[in-house]
Amino acid sequence: xxxxxxxxxxxxxxxxxxxxxxxxxxxxxxxxxxxxxxxxxxxxxxxxxxxxxxxxxxxxxxxxxxxxxxxxxxxxxxxxxxxxxxxxxxxxxxxxxxxxxxxxxxxxxxxxxxxxxxxxxxxxxxxxxxxxxxxxxxxxxxxxxxxxxxxxxxxxxxxxxxxxxxxxxxxxxxxxxxxxxxxxxxxxxxxxxxxxxxxxxxxxxxxxxxxxxxxxxxxxxxxxxxxxxxxxxxxxxxxxxxxxxxxxxxxxxxxxxxxxxxxxxxxxxxxxxxxxxxxxxxxxxxxxxxxxxxxxxxxxxxxxxxxxxxxxxxxxxxxxxxxxxxxxxxxxxxxxxxxxxxxxxxxxxxxxxxxxxxxxxxxxxxxxxxxxxxxxxxxxxxxxxxxxxxxxxxxxxxxxxxxxxxxxxxxxxxxxxxxxxxxxxxxxxxxxxxxxxxxxxxxxxxxxxxxxxx
Ligand SMILES: C[S@@+](CC[C@H](N)C(=O)[O-])C[C@H]1O[C@@H](n2cnc3c(N)ncnc32)[C@H](O)[C@@H]1O
Numbered sequence: 001x002x003x004x005x006x007x008x009x010x011x012x013x014x015x016x017x018x019x020x021x022x023x024x025x026x027x028x029x030x031x032x033x034x035x036x037x038x039x040x041x042x043x044x045x046x047x048x049x050x051x052x053x054x055x056x057x058x059x060x061x062x063x064x065x066x067x068x069x070x071x072x073x074x075x076x077x078x079x080x081x082x083x084x085x086x087x088x089x090x091x092x093x094x095x096x097x098x099x100x101x102x103x104x105x106x107x108x109x110x111x112x113x114x115x116x117x118x119x120x121x122x123x124x125x126x127x128x129x130x131x132x133x134x135x136x137x138x139x140x141x142x143x144x145x146x147x148x149x150x151x152x153x154x155x156x157x158x159x160x161x162x163x164x165x166x167x168x169x170x171x172x173x174x175x176x177x178x179x180x181x182x183x184x185x186x187x188x189x190x191x192x193x194x195x196x197x198x199x200x201x202x203x204x205x206x207x208x209x210x211x212x213x214x215x216x217x218x219x220x221x222x223x224x225x226x227x228x229x230x231x232x233x234x235x236x237x238x239x240x241x242x243x244x245x246x247x248x249x250x251x252x253x254x255x256x257x258x259x260x261x262x263x264x265x266x267x268x269x270x271x272x273x274x275x276x277x278x279x280x281x282x283x284x285x286x287x288x289x290x291x292x293x294x295x296x297x298x299x300x301x302x303x304x305x306x307x308x309x310x311x312x313x314x315x316x317x318x319x320x321x322x323x324x325x326x327x328x329x330x331x332x333x334x335x336x337x338x339x340x341x342x343x344x345x346x347x348x349x350x351x352x353x354x355x356x357x358x359x360x361x362x363x364x365x366x367x368x369x370x371x372x373x374x375x376x377x378x379x380x381x382x383x384x385x386x387x388x389x390x391x392x393x394x395x396x397x398x399x400x401x402x403x404x405x406x407x408x409x410x411x412x413x414x415x416x417x418x419x420x421x422x423x424x425x426x427x428x429x430x431x432x433x434x435x436x437x438x439x440x441x442x443x444x445x446x447x448x449x450x451x452x453x454x
Contacts, residue, residue: 001027005049010062013040015102016095018412020083020440024056031056035086037065038095067091074158080149081162082438093117093434096442100432103415109422114430118291123437126285128267130167131251132157132198134178134185142185144175144198152188162438167200170211170234174198177229181222194220196244197251201276203267204286208237210265212278214244214251227260237261240278252279264341270294272320272349280338281314288435292407292443293321295431296380299447300405302326306377309368309401311361311392316342318380318407320351329354330374332364362391369399380405387413393420400424404448409435411444418446426451 003026011024013036022036024044030053036042041063044056061068071077071085084092093116101114120126135154137143145157160168178185178195186196197214211230213220220226220241230236238261244253256263256278264277269290276282283289296318302308302325310319313331315338323329331354333339339358346354357364361383368374379401381388387410396404397420404425408414411432418427425448435443 003029003049003054005046008045010043013038033058037068039065078148078155079146083440084438089123093119096432100411103411107415107419110427112427117432117434119434120437124161125164127162128202128204128286129284130163130200132171134195142179144171164202170200171198183221186216203265205268206266208265210238211236212240212242214242216245237265238263275341275344277337277341280341285435288433292433293318296405296445297322300378309376309379311381312383314338316345319354323351323354331356332361334360362389365395375399376401378403382407385410388417397424400450402450406446408444
């Protein structure tokens with residue numbers, strides 16, 4: 001049977017896709033249906049047909065999943081932030097576990113049983129970093145909001161359950177200010193207009209706030225008045241103007257001008273204080289970051305004799321958490337500012353057995369091993385979504401640390417890389433952690449140990 005666009009079908013949802021959408025088969029042809037849930041019988045409209053799969057739109061639920069809930073968000077259907085708000089929270093944790101398990105079972109040689117996802121007690125307003133696009137909506141009004149699903153249309157923000165409430169209040173106040181003062185906003189098509197993004201970082205435990213105004217130009221009209229409003233009304237600790245004149249989807253440009261404060265804030269994770277700059281990576285869910293780091297350290301079973309490599313170390317958080325369990329830590333990170341912060345973080349926390357190196361892991365690792373003859377007992381990697389490069393995988397296979405701890409925000413690339421590491425390593429444990437509740441994303445920690453030679 002040929003699947004046709006604009007035709008209606010009644011289908012059973014048999015599984016979930018990587019973005020939490022329902023999957024149905026029509027005569028063995030895969031159809032992805034956003035908002036449909038496993039176990040449901042639904043009426044769908046086919047909206048797009050590609051060579052090996054199609055997309056359907058949910059028209060009617062004929063048999064409903066017991067885990068379906070009414071979404072609590074007014075913009076859920078249009079916003080691209082969450083994709084699982086129609087599902088009971090506990091069930092979203094099962095879905096994430098199964099998603100990782102499917103990848104593991106399909107790819108790895110060893111049949112590893114993925115552990116149940118560790119969820120949050122309170123999975124609301126967990127993000128400490130908000131990035132609000134600024135632009136013109138369809139009604140030609142200036143808006144600060146969120147991007148609509150898979151588009152760059154900005155829809156006005158309402159009460160978002162992922163973002164920190166303070167960052168939303170500040171963004172609303174800036175929106176009011178730019179409308180009152182008639183400050184221009186960026187238009188992606190013409191590449192004209194000033195304000196592009198508002199980025200707000202909050203230290204959840206210190207309550208320190210950084211506000212970054214991303215602009216296509218140099219001078220913000222009424223700049224001093226805007227800064228004063230942010231400082232007086234919201235006790236913002238630092239305000240930074242970030243210049244981004246490029247035609248790009250990357251939010252931050254390279255130049256930062258500090259308008260108020262020192263250009264950084266602090267936050268506390270576990271027993272440690274961390275300095276956070278505009279350009280450095282810091283986990284967006286600090287409550288779960290603490291859980292993640294502690295699990296990674298526990299699973300690594302570190303010893304006081306160990307040399308630990310913390311690769312893709314950001315501002316040094318994992319290495320600093322692990323430092324008291326090992327002899328020495330080497331942290332490697334490509335963003336210079338993050339390494340500057342990492343060194344400062346080691347100093348603030350009085351950690352002496354840690355060394356941070358700025359550079360590409362691919363090159364620094366080779367250099368550490370070949371030139372400096374430093375050999376790790378344990379390697380922790382926490383790469384960006386694209387995962388590890390082949391040189392790094394080959395370096396790890398060549399130096400044979402006894403353990404590799406793989407922390408990942410993308411299980412697909414993590415499993416792909418672990419398959420290559422299986423040449424010499426056995427995957428022992430995989431623990432998903434719900435770092436991004438109500439989105440389809442999941443963080444994992446996996447531990448691999450060097451196979452005994454027989
Ligand atoms: C997922 S973050 C992890 C940061 C840190 N481990 C943490 O928990 O906060 C990945 C980090 O890798 C860095 N990075 C990306 N590509 C890199 C590369 N080729 N070499 C070194 N670091 C890189 C990014 O700048 C980012 O700080």
